[in-house]
Amino acid sequence: xxxLEDRLYSKDHEWVLVSGSTARVGITDYAxxxxxxxxxxxxxxxxxxxxxxxQCCEVESTKSVSDIYVPIDGSISLTNEKLxxxxxxxxxxxxxxxxxxxxxxxxxxxxxxLVTSDQYRQLIEG
Numbered sequence: 001x002x003x004l005e006d007r008l009y010s011k012d013h014e015w016v017l018v019s020g021s022t023a024r025v026g027i028t029d030y031a032x033x034x035x036x037x038x039x040x041x042x043x044x045x046x047x048x049x050x051x052x053x054x055q056c057c058e059v060e061s062t063k064s065v066s067d068i069y070v071p072i073d074g075s076i077s078l079t080n081e082k083l084x085x086x087x088x089x090x091x092x093x094x095x096x097x098x099x100x101x102x103x104x105x106x107x108x109x110x111x112x113x114l115v116t117s118d119q120y121r122q123l124i125e126g
Contacts, residue, residue, distance in 0.1 A: 001124065002029040004095050008111055009120035010071040015095065016114060018105075023072060026099040027059070027090060030124050035061040038090040043079040044101055050074065052113070057100065059090065072111060074103035 007015040013031035017024045032038065040060040050056050050070040057068045079101045083089055089098040115123065 001033065001121075002095070003117045003121050005117045007095075007117065008071075008114035009117065009123075010069065010114055011123065012069045012071070013124075014069060014071045016071050016111070018111065021105050022077065022102055023074065023105055024099050024102045025071060026094055027068065028120070029094050031066075032091050032094045032098075035059065035066060035090075036063040037061055038087045041083040041087045041090065041100070043081075043083065044068075044070075044076045046076050046079060048076050050076070050103075052109075059087075068100060070103065071114060072103070073106035073109045075106075076101050077104045078102040 007017050009015055009028065013028045015026055015028050038059055038061050042058045044056040052070060052073050054070050055067040056070045059066050059068060080099050082097060
């Protein structure tokens with residue numbers, strides 16, 4: 001499984017790439033592999049505010065429908081519209097073109113509940 005060192009990870013298998021007050025979010029290689037072929041993505045609504053851990057959108061695969069959670073407090077500032085036409089980007093490039101949304105992090109937001117790449121590797125290899 002591919003796990004990038006420059007991101008933080010949630011126990012719900014989302015990755016987070018923080019840049020200033022913005023966080024880009026997607027699902028991990030482990031999650032896309034477990035889902036199987038992704039056929040539909042319901043994106044969150046831009047402008048919507050979410051607390052950490054809230055369900056914000058769904059990904060449908062040939063196997064199941066899975067909820068995607070917001071890993072840190074914030075409001076959705078951008079969604080990856082490419083996924084509407086090409087949901088398979090989640091499978092082919094989960095850490096690149098397959099990102100799902102960006103959010104503007106709430107003031108003084110904590111990322112302490114997220115894990116490093118090494119901790120995430122231990123989690124999935126359990």
